[in-house]
Amino acid sequence: MLESQDSYMFNFFESQTLETGQVPYAFYILEEATFVFTFDDIDSVREKPLLTTENHPRLLKGIKKVLDVDF
Incomplete structure (x- = not known):
């Protein structure tokens, strides 16, 4: 499914750097x-x-606007 289209991945973690390697x-x-x-x-x-x-x-457009990304 992901091979034929673009996708956006959103990761959330507490620190500025990922220390454990697991999101x-x-x-x-x-x-x-x-x-x-x-x-x-x-x-x-x-x-x-x-x-x-x-x-x-519309939700995707709003997320992209808040994060200031255009791709």
Whole structure:
């Protein structure tokens, strides 16, 4: 699925640098604005990712605007 399209990965951790090599929480947004959640909670990776059933282009646009990214 990710081979044929662009995706955005958002990682969250407390310090400026990642010391353990494992991200405590992350999610992905695919090019067509489908959200993919790979964590249940902080430090709790899901066995099977959850995907949104609808695309959310306005939400993706808002996230990109807040983070000042344009790609």
